[in-house]
Amino acid sequence: xxxxxxxxxxxxxxxxxxxxxxxxxxxxxxxxxxxxxxxxxxxxxxxxxxxxxxxxxxxxxxxxxxxxxxxxxxxxxxxxxxxxxxxxxxxxxxxxxxxxxxxxxxxxxxxxxxxxxxxxxxxxxxxxxxxxxxxxxxxxxxxxxxxxxxxxxxx
Numbered sequence: 001x002x003x004x005x006x007x008x009x010x011x012x013x014x015x016x017x018x019x020x021x022x023x024x025x026x027x028x029x030x031x032x033x034x035x036x037x038x039x040x041x042x043x044x045x046x047x048x049x050x051x052x053x054x055x056x057x058x059x060x061x062x063x064x065x066x067x068x069x070x071x072x073x074x075x076x077x078x079x080x081x082x083x084x085x086x087x088x089x090x091x092x093x094x095x096x097x098x099x100x101x102x103x104x105x106x107x108x109x110x111x112x113x114x115x116x117x118x119x120x121x122x123x124x125x126x127x128x129x130x131x132x133x134x135x136x137x138x139x140x141x142x143x144x145x146x147x148x149x150x151x152x153x154x155x
Contacts, residue, residue, distance in 0.1 A: 049118040060124040061105035070106035075113040
């Protein structure tokens, strides 16, 4: 029974830098089996508010989280395209949060942010110049910026 559920304030902490030499395979993204009420994703109803985790995201989260820690995804105003994604590690779930998990990795999104990222994939990208969590394939975004953290919303 994997489901998004309301579950208290965000303490958040900075994400640790990746361990040098650790390779995260960016393989075929897998669909996240968690949703609000259905056992799996539904193509016909994007309002279910699903967010999917890639295999590399799950692997990296399992490497950096301890105990009850999870990845928090927030959308804030700002950035070069109007909105930006913010990732942090957290342990406290607020009443307006929705959470899901895959393979032992957990991600939490507040209801307001979820409206901007539903149907998206969260990936972990490791490159020479930086390694980071990223939102990819966001059906709610009209366009993104080359920085990878900023986007504009479809109307």
